[in-house]
Every structure is written in structure tokens, then in C-alpha cells.
Amino acid sequence: MGNAVVAQSxxxxxxxxxxxxxxxxxxxxxxxxxxxxxxxxxxILGIVQEDLFDxxxxxTDTIALLRATPSSAVGSCRYKLGGLEKDxxxxxxxxxxxxxxxxxxxxxxxxxxxxxTADKVNRLAQKLSYDLRVMGVAxxxxxxxxxxxxxxxxxxxxxxxxxxxxxxxRDTEAMYTFDPVTVTEAMGRNTGWIxxxxxxxxxxxxxxxxxxxxxxIPFSEExxxxxxxxVHRRLGRVFIVVSEGVRNExxxxxxxxxxxxxxxxxxxxxxxxxxxxLITRETGLKARYNKLDTCQRNAIHFAARTDSDEAYRCGxxxxxxxxxxxxxxxVTLVRTSDNPYQCAxxxxxxxxxxxxxxxxxxxxxxxxxxxxxxxxxxxxxPLVKGEVPIRIGMDGLPVFARxxxxxxxxxxxxxxxxxx
Amino acid sequence: MGNAVVAQSxxxxxxxxxxxxxxxxxxxxxxxxxxxxxxxxxxILGIVQEDLFDxxxxxTDTIALLRATPSSAVGSCRYKLGGLEKDxxxxxxxxxxxxxxxxxxxxxxxxxxxxxTADKVNRLAQKLSYDLRVMGVAxxxxxxxxxxxxxxxxxxxxxxxxxxxxxxxRDTEAMYTFDPVTVTEAMGRNTGWIxxxxxxxxxxxxxxxxxxxxxxIPFSEExxxxxxxxVHRRLGRVFIVVSEGVRNExxxxxxxxxxxxxxxxxxxxxxxxxxxxLITRETGLKARYNKLDTCQRNAIHFAARTDSDEAYRCGxxxxxxxxxxxxxxxVTLVRTSDNPYQCAxxxxxxxxxxxxxxxxxxxxxxxxxxxxxxxxxxxxxPLVKGEVPIRIGMDGLPVFARxxxxxxxxxxxxxxxxxx
Numbered sequence: 001m002g003n004a005v006v007a008q009s010x011x012x013x014x015x016x017x018x019x020x021x022x023x024x025x026x027x028x029x030x031x032x033x034x035x036x037x038x039x040x041x042x043x044i045l046g047i048v049q050e051d052l053f054d055x056x057x058x059x060t061d062t063i064a065l066l067r068a069t070p071s072s073a074v075g076s077c078r079y080k081l082g083g084l085e086k087d088x089x090x091x092x093x094x095x096x097x098x099x100x101x102x103x104x105x106x107x108x109x110x111x112x113x114x115x116x117t118a119d120k121v122n123r124l125a126q127k128l129s130y131d132l133r134v135m136g137v138a139x140x141x142x143x144x145x146x147x148x149x150x151x152x153x154x155x156x157x158x159x160x161x162x163x164x165x166x167x168x169x170r171d172t173e174a175m176y177t178f179d180p181v182t183v184t185e186a187m188g189r190n191t192g193w194i195x196x197x198x199x200x201x202x203x204x205x206x207x208x209x210x211x212x213x214x215x216x217i218p219f220s221e222e223x224x225x226x227x228x229x230x231v232h233r234r235l236g237r238v239f240i241v242v243s244e245g246v247r248n249e250x251x252x253x254x255x256x257x258x259x260x261x262x263x264x265x266x267x268x269x270x271x272x273x274x275x276x277x278l279i280t281r282e283t284g285l286k287a288r289y290n291k292l293d294t295c296q297r298n299a300i301h302f303a304a305r306t307d308s309d310e311a312y313r314c315g316x317x318x319x320x321x322x323x324x325x326x327x328x329x330x331v332t333l334v335r336t337s338d339n340p341y342q343c344a345x346x347x348x349x350x351x352x353x354x355x356x357x358x359x360x361x362x363x364x365x366x367x368x369x370x371x372x373x374x375x376x377x378x379x380x381x382p383l384v385k386g387e388v389p390i391r392i393g394m395d396g397l398p399v400f401a402r403x404x405x406x407x408x409x410x411x412x413x414x415x416x417x418x419x420x
Numbered sequence: 421m422g423n424a425v426v427a428q429s430x431x432x433x434x435x436x437x438x439x440x441x442x443x444x445x446x447x448x449x450x451x452x453x454x455x456x457x458x459x460x461x462x463x464i465l466g467i468v469q470e471d472l473f474d475x476x477x478x479x480t481d482t483i484a485l486l487r488a489t490p491s492s493a494v495g496s497c498r499y500k501l502g503g504l505e506k507d508x509x510x511x512x513x514x515x516x517x518x519x520x521x522x523x524x525x526x527x528x529x530x531x532x533x534x535x536x537t538a539d540k541v542n543r544l545a546q547k548l549s550y551d552l553r554v555m556g557v558a559x560x561x562x563x564x565x566x567x568x569x570x571x572x573x574x575x576x577x578x579x580x581x582x583x584x585x586x587x588x589x590r591d592t593e594a595m596y597t598f599d600p601v602t603v604t605e606a607m608g609r610n611t612g613w614i615x616x617x618x619x620x621x622x623x624x625x626x627x628x629x630x631x632x633x634x635x636x637i638p639f640s641e642e643x644x645x646x647x648x649x650x651v652h653r654r655l656g657r658v659f660i661v662v663s664e665g666v667r668n669e670x671x672x673x674x675x676x677x678x679x680x681x682x683x684x685x686x687x688x689x690x691x692x693x694x695x696x697x698l699i700t701r702e703t704g705l706k707a708r709y710n711k712l713d714t715c716q717r718n719a720i721h722f723a724a725r726t727d728s729d730e731a732y733r734c735g736x737x738x739x740x741x742x743x744x745x746x747x748x749x750x751v752t753l754v755r756t757s758d759n760p761y762q763c764a765x766x767x768x769x770x771x772x773x774x775x776x777x778x779x780x781x782x783x784x785x786x787x788x789x790x791x792x793x794x795x796x797x798x799x800x801x802p803l804v805k806g807e808v809p810i811r812i813g814m815d816g817l818p819v820f821a822r823x824x825x826x827x828x829x830x831x832x833x834x835x836x837x838x839x840x
Contacts, residue, residue: 012591014793042597070591078598141546162817167718170430170491170820177462178498180713200817273693288715294602298587302721304816385816396724397553397582 002104009043012071013153021317042076065401070298118356135331140157143193146356147348148332155307155383158197169208176237181287185272199372208239305386341382422524429463432491433573442735444762463497485821490718498653536774556750563613566776567768568752575727575803578617580719589628601707619792630658687723761802
């Protein structure tokens with residue numbers, strides 16, 4: 001018997017709070033085993049800094065509303081811990097905070113860096129014989145975690161961005177005599193899962209998007225310009241989706257070429273803006289660009305119900321598995337059927353998830369590598385289904401949850417580790 | 421008795437098709453007076469080129485679905501006609517096409533350029549004693565038409581962009597230790613109506629957006645950097661919304677300073693990207709930017725019901741007024757009460773609308789000029805209310821209307837006017 005802490009880390013998603021809600025509601029059902037549940041302000045940084053708040057003090061309504069609230073309500077950060085030896089002071093501090101508050105359950109919702117941290121915390125606890133259950137909950141719009149069929153967060157960004165492409169595609173279609181080319185930038189530094197998902201928007205051959213570029217397939221400016229010219233000849237308009245992380249044959253980011261900013265400084269500009277300029281310069285076609293950036297990963301107003309429900313289930317399952325004795329594991333999604341879509345949960349070792357990245361398989365794209373193949377439709381299609389009910393205020397705009405954040409009194413001196 | 425034509429022109433909106441739907445459904449109820457209703461492909465260009473299709477051949481379901489379909493389903497263009505003398509050949513051509521197809525009703529959905537064209541067509545018809553009723557239907561996300569309380573299209577872009585700011589604002593709030601500053605670019609080349617509407621997203625002082633910049637208030641980089649530093653000191657994060665058209669004290673576009681593109685060419689870059697770079701260079705704070713561009717004006721998936729219904733009503737009223745004998749008029753929205761919000765329709769001379777631009781009143785912004793005042797909340801608040809029901813396909817994504825576009829046989833030789 002002991003307390004629990006939940007932390008979120010890394011880039012937010014539309015449904016990471018659904019996972020938090022799954023953890024919180026399930027823990028609160030177990031008050032006899034887990035007396036207190038803490039939230040960590042600013043992700044793992046909040047644990048290092050002993051900056052915790054009492055989730056038991058939040059109303060059931062606030063907690064339920066997490067399922068309709070985007071971004072990381074508990075708090076987040078990017079705070080990468082290195083090896084157990086290099087960052088020994090930080091890992092020891094984490095354990096010290098756990099001990100000070102009798103924390104026996106650590107639920108960490110994040111991507112592979114977070115799973116790496118969780119794995120190391122788990123191993124250190126075992127080494128020190130501190131009884132701790134560490135459970136990871138997958139989160140990333142990038143969908144690039146190994147050992148799981150897909151990641152909570154992905155279905156929602158896929159649904160929203162595909163919808164934006166359908167809508168903005170109609171704009172390009174109506175305005176082709178004036179604005180014939182539109183480039184939309186999709187998130188995805190290393191993998192093309194998000195860009196590829198916008199391919200779902202095209203139900204007929206003439207619809208947007210016409211061309212999709214992903215980091216897994218080397219990008220050639222010459223071939224790209226040929227593709228643009230060919231589509232323009234055929235349809236009179238071109239709607240392009242490009243992953244922010246596309247790279248040329250030498251492995252360099254295409255965006256890196258847009259390197260001189262307005263001040264003459266080197267700057268990693270956006271790839272969509274770069275390609276827009278390239279198109280206009282080389283083909284004479286007027287082009288514009290959309291870069292939804294953080295708007296795409298927080299769009300709870302048009303998130304996928306499938307995704308949201310699975311995110312919740314992963315959080316809930318993490319608690320159940322921890323209570324059943326599991327530790328050092330991440331809850332995975334295991335697809336058992338495409339049609340009808342069915343998905344169960346499973347467990348994978350944190351270390352396995354920590355060290356892998358799952359690229360978009362080549363056969364999910366077509367032969368030319370500029371649109372999706374049927375395999376991608378079968379894979380991603382079920383993940384975008386259903387709508388998440390949101391709460392609308394009297395003013396016509398969404399209402400999101402906000403914690404009161406009742407602080408937990410500190411028991412340790414401030415942390416003064418290296419680089420902190 | 422004679423036929424009718426409907427055309428859309430200029431930048432699309434989420435609800436311009438609701439106006440088209442209002443026109444089409446009302447005309448189709450009057451088949452005894454108006455035997456045929458034509459749509460113009462590519463806006464006014466389609467009339468010049470006698471490129472018409474038969475809206476009577478479309479299914480009632482397709483027509484009804486226009487209310488859930490973004491962008492300009494009839495077709496659009498940017499094709500500015502000049503004075504009646506300068507572009508005499510084009511205006512005469514328009515009349516010739518009307519005569520060839522016995523078109524006696526011209527419904528033109530657009531902004532002030534379109535109202536200018538419609539006004540000139542109307543005057544030419546009167547001069548030539550050709551019996552024609554010309555009715556304008558207001559359309560612009562920019563909300564800058566005079567003589568109307570507001571413009572169909574505005575409420576929807578306001579609702580969507582304010583929602584995106586709420587959502588992305590939560591991202592900045594969660595990630596402030598890593599990404600403390602976000603700049604979101606709002607459309608609005610000449611007026612700040614759209615940027616200002618995002619101010620509705622802030623229900624509490626610490627919420628996004630923290631700073632809003634509009635073209636009506638001269639932009640000073642020094643003051644801007646002071647504003648950013650002040651908000652960052654106070655809250656630890658800064659969420660900024662900026663109109664694409666902000667100008668400095670000399671009246672120059674701020675975006676124009678980001679003029680050297682990746683190829684060393686002069687280029688009007690986006691102002692958000694420029695300010696992001698400025699912030700990082702001058703304050704050292706990491707900053708990112710969102711530019712939703714054409715996604716914002718087509719977001720039917722989260723459009724405002726008030727806006728959509730008014731757009732429909734304007735289209736319908738244009739037909740009713742034309743049948744009652746009106747011509748040379750634009751249907752206006754006349755607010756009769758703020759609370760409860762009530763709005764009637766009225767009529768304004770096309771010439772009045774054609775020659776005006778309505779800026780955001782200074783008192784709609786606060787004293788500092790960096791956020792909205794209560795007057796703006798009272799004005800814009802009612803316009804974003806209600807949700808537009810959309811149709812979702814089996815695949816979980818929206819389904820939009822698409823015309824079969826049965827062509828109307830041409831009766832005239834091709835147009836070979838100057839510059840065509």
C-alpha cells in the first residue's frame with residue numbers, strides 16, 4: 001500500500017488527458033490500496049523539483065472533463081534524462097521524492113524518451129529494493145512507438161488534419177484560377193504517419209491531397225517539381241501535404257535549406273514555406289501554404305472517438321496492471337481485426353519501447369511514393385472514426401477542464417543537481 | 421419572367437455555400453416565375469466565358485448539403501473588373517450572356533469588389549434598358565463591408581480560430597518550460613476583425629491569447645518586444661495573435677521586412693514567422709508559429725450556426741427582394757439587439773458597399789491596443805454561437821456536396837476581349 005503519481009511529458013495531444021483521466025478515475029476507485037494520487041507539475045521536472053499537487057482534491061466533474069480537454073492538463077516539459085550513471089543525481093532524486101511521499105506507483109504518459117526515463121527509474125528502484133510499480137502509457141501524435149499497433153493521439157491528429165485538407169482542398173479547387181497550388185505542412189520530424197493519414201481525405205482521384213511527401217522516402221526537388229507540374233497539367237490545381245521532416249537523398253532536412261532568416265541568421269524554417277517558394281520560382285505557379293503546427297495536435301474540437309476511448313483505456317489498464325503486480329511495462333494497443341476494427345490492450349517492456357522508432361512501412365505508400373496505398377487506408381481508416389463530445393459554454397466556445405492544483409507540501413530540500 | 425444566375429467570387433468561406441443554398445432553394449420554389457437557375461463556373465469569369473451549369477439538375481440532397489460544405493461549391497475566382505469604360509467589353513459581354521440565356525436575375529455572392537462589379541452590371545443594364553434584377557449577397561471572413569452589421573463568413577472563422585487559440589494556448593501553457601512563446605497568424609490584410617475575434621478565447625486574464633495585434637493600430641517592434649517580455653515575466657509564457665496585415669508607423673507591412681527568401685529573392689513572407697524570429701533574436705525566448713491560412717476560412721467542421729443560418733437567410737432574402745422588384749442592392753444584416761441577440765435583414769445600395777471598407781473601431785480594442793475591449797465582446801460574442809451540423813461518412817470524415825455540373829449549351833462565340 002502506497003501513493004501514486006501521474007506525470008505527462010513531451011508534446012501534448014488532443015487525448016493525452018483521456019489517458020490521464022483513465023489513470024485518475026481508476027486510481028480513485030482504489031482508495032483502500034492507493035490513499036493519495038499526486039499530479040506532477042511540468043512533467044518529470046515536477047517530480048525532480050518535488051512540485052506535486054493533489055489530484056484527490058479535484059472535483060469528479062473536472063476529472064471527467066479531461067476527456068474533452070486538449071493538451072497536457074497535468075503539466076508537461078521536455079526534460080531528457082540521460083543514462084543512469086550520467087544523470088545519477090536526477091534518478092536518485094526521483095527516488096528520493098517517491099520515498100518522501102511514499103509513492104509506490106508511477107504512471108508516466110509519454111513517448112519513447114519518457115519510456116526510457118520510466119525504465120531507468122524502474123531499474124534503479126529494483127536495484128535499491130524500493131518497492132515501486134512503474135507503468136508507461138503511450139502518447140504521441142507521431143505514432144512512431146514500437147511494440148504497439150498505434151499510439152493514442154495519432155487517430156485524432158489524423159482525423160483533424162485530414163479534415164482540414166478536405167476543407168482547404170475545396171478552397172484550392174474553387175480558387176484554382178488564382179491560387180492553383182497549396183502546400184500543407186504536417187508534423188512528423190522522423191516519420192510520415194501524420195502526413196500519410198491525410199491521404200484518407202482523398203475519396204476520388206481528383207480530390208486533395210494530390211501529393212504526399214514523407215521522411216521515409218528521400219525527397220528530390222527535381223522529382224517534386226515534376227510531380228507538381230504533372231498534377232497541375234492534369235487537374236489545373238495541386239494540393240500537397242509534406243511532413244516537416246522530409247529529407248533529401250543525403251539525409252539532410254529539406255527545411256534546413258530555408259536557412260537564412262530575415263536577419264541573415266541560419267534558421268530551420270518551415271518546409272512548406274520553402275517548397276512554396278521553390279514552386280513559384282521554378283514553375284511560375286502561385287502557391288500558398290498552411291502550417292497548423294500546435295493547432296493540429298490539440299484539436300479536441302474534432303478529435304476521433306476511437307482514439308479518445310483507447311487513450312482512456314490505456315490509462316485505466318496501466319493502473320489495473322500495476323495493481324496486479326506489473327512494473328516496467330508500457331500498455332500497448334493490439335489490433336485483433338481490421339474489419340470490424342477490434343483492438344485489445346497488451347504490455348511491452350519499457351526498454352523495448354524506449355529504444356525503437358517505427359517508421360511508416362514503404363508499402364503503406366503507393367509505388368510512386370507520393371500517395372497512400374490500400375494498406376495505409378486499412379491501417380489508419382479505423383483510427384479516425386467517431387466524434388468526441390465536447391462541452392460548449394454559453395459563449396459558444398469550448399469549455400476545458402482546469403485543475404485547482406492544491407499543492408502537496410514539500411518534504412525535501414530543493415534539488416541542486418548538475419545542470420538543474 | 422426570365423432565368424436566374426448565381427455566382428460566387430473571391431476568397432471562400434465556411435458558409436458561402438449556405439448563401440448559395442438560400443438563393444437556390446428560394447429560386448427553385450419560384451419555378452413559375454424563374455424557369456431556370458444557372459450556376460457560373462469560376463465566379464464572374466464563368467459568366468464572361470459563358471461557362472454555366474444547370475442548378476435545376478442538381479438533387480435536392482446535394483443542394484441541402486451545401487449548408488455543410490465549405491468553400492465555393494458553385495465556383496470562384498479573383499477577376500477584378502475596372503470601370504465601365506475601361507472594361508466596357510467585359511461588361512457588355514456579361515450583358516450579352518444574360519440576354520442570350522434570357523437571364524433576368526443575377527445573384528452575386530462576394531465582397532466589395534464583387535459588389536462593385538454587380539453595381540456596374542446593374543447600371544449598364546439600366547442604361548441599355550435590359551430588364552435585370554441584380555442582387556448582392558455579402559460574403560467575407562474579413563468582415564470589412566460597410567452598411568451591414570457584420571458579414572456572413574465572419575462568425576465561423578471567428579469561432580474556429582478562437583477555438584484553435586484556446587487549444588493551442590493550452591499547448592503553450594503545458595510546454596512553457598520548453599516552448600514559451602507561440603505566434604498565431606490570423607487572416608485580415610486590411611482589418612483586424614478576425615485577429616480581434618480570437619480575444620473571445622480568453623475568459624481569464626492568464627489565458628490565451630495574451631496579445632493581439634491588428635492593422636488598425638500601427639505596429640512598433642520595440643513596443644511589441646516590451647509587451648512580450650512583460651507577459652513572459654508575469655506568466656512565464658506568451659501567446660500572440662497577429663493579423664497578417666499589421667503595418668508599422670510608416671504604413672509598411674511588417675511582413676514585408678521578411679523579404680529575403682531562401683533563394684535570396686524579395687518575398688512577402690508571413691508576419692508570424694517574422695515575429696517568431698524577431699522574438700528569438702531579441703529576447704532569447706524560443707518561439708514557434710501557427711499559420712492556418714486557408715484552413716481557417718473553410719472550417720465548416722466547427723462553424724457557427726448563427727453565421728450559417730444568417731448566410732442562408734441573406735441568400736433567400738436576395739431572391740425575395742429581387743422578385744419584389746429590388747435591384748442594385750445588397751442584402752445587409754441589421755442587428756436590433758445584443759442581448760438577446762436579434763438580427764434582421766435590410767438592403768443597401770451596391771455602390772455604397774463597393775466603395776467602403778469598415779475598419780475595426782479603436783474602442784473595440786483596449787487602451788493598450790493589444791487585447792479586445794468589452795465592446796468587441798458584445799459585438800462578436802453572439803456571432804460565434806451554435807454548431808453547424810455536418811454529415812460524417814462511414815469513414816469518419818466529413819462528406820461535402822459536389823455538383824454534377826450539367827453544362828448549359830453555349831449560344832455565343834468565345835469571348836476575346838482585351839486581356840482575356
